[in-house]
Amino acid sequence: MTVTVYAIGGGQMVEAILRAALRNKIIEPEATVVTDVSEKRVNYLHENYGVDAQTTINEKKLKSAEIVLLGVRPQDDWEKITAQIGAAEVSAQVISIIAGVTLTQLQTASNTEIAFTRIIPNTLTDTGYGYSGVTLGERAERELVTPFLESFGKVDFIPEEQIDLYTGYAVCGPNYVYNFYIALTNAGVLSGLSRKQANAIALENLKGAAKFLELTGKHPYELLDINNSAGGVGINAQHEIDASGFAAGIQNAVLAAVQRTTELGKKG
Ligand SMILES: NC(=O)C1=CN([C@@H]2O[C@H](COP(=O)(O)OP(=O)(O)OC[C@H]3O[C@@H](n4cnc5c(N)ncnc54)[C@H](O)[C@@H]3O)[C@@H](O)[C@H]2O)C=CC1
Numbered sequence: 001m002t003v004t005v006y007a008i009g010g011g012q013m014v015e016a017i018l019r020a021a022l023r024n025k026i027i028e029p030e031a032t033v034v035t036d037v038s039e040k041r042v043n044y045l046h047e048n049y050g051v052d053a054q055t056t057i058n059e060k061k062l063k064s065a066e067i068v069l070l071g072v073r074p075q076d077d078w079e080k081i082t083a084q085i086g087a088a089e090v091s092a093q094v095i096s097i098i099a100g101v102t103l104t105q106l107q108t109a110s111n112t113e114i115a116f117t118r119i120i121p122n123t124l125t126d127t128g129y130g131y132s133g134v135t136l137g138e139r140a141e142r143e144l145v146t147p148f149l150e151s152f153g154k155v156d157f158i159p160e161e162q163i164d165l166y167t168g169y170a171v172c173g174p175n176y177v178y179n180f181y182i183a184l185t186n187a188g189v190l191s192g193l194s195r196k197q198a199n200a201i202a203l204e205n206l207k208g209a210a211k212f213l214e215l216t217g218k219h220p221y222e223l224l225d226i227n228n229s230a231g232g233v234g235i236n237a238q239h240e241i242d243a244s245g246f247a248a249g250i251q252n253a254v255l256a257a258v259q260r261t262t263e264l265g266k267k268g
């Protein structure tokens with residue numbers, strides 16, 4: 001089964017979603033339309049994915065789409081676009097990926113009764129990993145949106161009050177891991193390994209440690225116990241980690257991301 005999609009805003013996140021949905025054959029290039037104000041972006045999307053891409057909204061195609069994907073930023077004119085979708089009286093399921101902007105804000109801007117779903121998607125769409133947080137609006141139809149949502153990641157249906165937390169913690173999640181990877185690989189180079197060795201070892205340990213947590217279901221404190229012999233090497237490293245701002249740094253970063261999500265929504 002495939003669905004027809006009309007995306008408005010064809011930036012990084014929409015591209016990652018469409019790429020995965022195309023690969024998983026939930027959408028077809030000839031039945032997918034993207035409107036973006038940037039001509040460069042429109043040409044890029046058409047040339048790379050074969051989708052119908054244009055700089056202005058085609059109302060006829062918008063009306064016939066089964067899913068409308070609202071993919072601009074909270075800082076862009078999403079209110080005007082939502083009003084246009086409302087005026088076109090679309091019967092589609094409208095899925096917004098705009099961080100911070102609530103279902104009530106969308107409904108108000110549309111000035112009509114639309115089946116909105118609010119999601120916060122993960123950028124790991126090419127990997128099969130990563131949760132999208134999803135809140136269905138009052139008129140949204142779960143069975144119509146789910147196959148599309150599942151084509152670009154795992155789906156977690158959550159209450160709307162959790163979406164900003166999900167944005168700062170789950171969706172920004174890969175950022176924290178990339179930062180840890182950078183810190184770790186630099187430590188390897190600092191201690192004398194080549195960059196190539198340091199990168200390969202860190203990636204292997206990241207994947208292996210994640211797999212071990214999953215396989216054992218144990219709390220990481222138990223796994224640390226296995227890796228730290230009495231008076232040995234690991235516990236000396238642990239002492240330095242405990243004495244640093246490592247944990248608070250990560251926690252503050254997540255709280256700042258959550259706070260910024262809420263701020264961006266309020267700006268609308
Ligand atoms: N990048 C990410 O990791 C994630 C992004 N999001 C959300 O996705 C949305 C897009 O983010 P990105 O793709 O990173 O931004 P981006 O800046 O790459 O994409 C936004 C696109 O919208 C276009 N645009 C701006 N105004 C427009 C208008 N009036 N009509 C049509 N197109 C217009 C821009 O030209 C640009 O290509 C944001 O709301 C963000 O909160 C959500 C989850 C993760």
Ligand SMILES: O=C(O)[C@@H]1CCC=N1
Pocket residue numbers: 099167171172
């Ligand atoms: O940085 C951003 O604004 C987007 C939203 C969540 C993750 N990336």
